[in-house]
Amino acid sequence: MKRQSVRPKPQARRIIKRNSFRQTVIKYLVYALLVIFVVAAAYHYRHGLAYYLSFKSNKIARESAEQKRISDVRNFQVLENKGIKAVGIDVSEYQGTIDWTQVDTLESKYAIRFAFIRATVGMDRVDQAFEENWLGAKKNKLIRGAYHYYRPNENSLQQAALFIKTVHLHKGDLPPVLDIEKLSENQSMTRLKIGLRRWLEAVETHYKMKPIIYTGEKYYDDFLKEEFSDYLFWIANYNFYREKIEDDWLFWQFTEKGTVPGIKGNVDINIYNGDLQQLQFITLE
DSSP states (O other), rough: OOOOOOOOOOHHHHHHHHHHHHHHHHHHHHHHHHHHHHHHHHTTTHHHHHHHHHTTTTHHHHTTTOOOOOOOHHHHHHHHOOOOOEEEEEGGGGOSSGGGGGEEEEETEEEEEEEHHHEEEEEEOOOTTTHHHHHHHTTTTTTTEEEEOTTSSHHHHHHHHHHHHHHHOOOTOOOOOOOOOOSSSSOOOHHHHHHHHHHHHHEEEEEOOOOOOOEHHIIIIIIIIITTTTTTTEEEEOTTTOOOOOOTTTTEEEEEOOOOOOSOOOOEEEEEEEEEHHHHHHHHH
């Protein structure tokens, strides 16, 4: 026995067509929004993309151990946005042996003007490459600065004493830097801040220069911004959305994936919130 097909009533057919049309419109709207987003992003990062792709188009001819490129388009955008602001690096023993005679430009375009060099860690360790890097940066006529990696669970004054014993600043050197990145495991934040203040005051008394504080942006906002507002800050922030230095930052470490001649592997890249002349103004007289 044959089954008779049941046709939708005219009203039902209209509802089906209406829903189908609505779904089609929504689908094309989503596609359109995606295209607009891609085009807007490409336009926003047009300088970085152009710079990045220009290197990649000649990759085989250019690539070498000393000429690896920053692959992050955002980093190119930051460099293109920096204007006349000075660019520099920071290094430690983790960079291995550095050929300072080759350390001159980033991406064969941006002159490297300064170098921060790790000197000490906690109250008992000198960076194994400090002396060599300290002298090498000077010979290469870079403005140099030394920093101490602070260990929250160790005596602050002993840490300051080690830094003072190790680092001898001369005319033209940058202020000493306190690097604080971790919270204490066995003391309150109040006690930690007291220790930081003691280190800073001891070092300032010795060098007659107010130190700079290095830290991450979140650490800065959560723990240091208010109580240490009398100090200048060097802030680390690698976030994709961050493309320009904040007005209240002295230095900005914007990537850890830089490559420069003379250094094997990646290195941190920093921007100073001013030009070369202004950078020289804050050095030891």
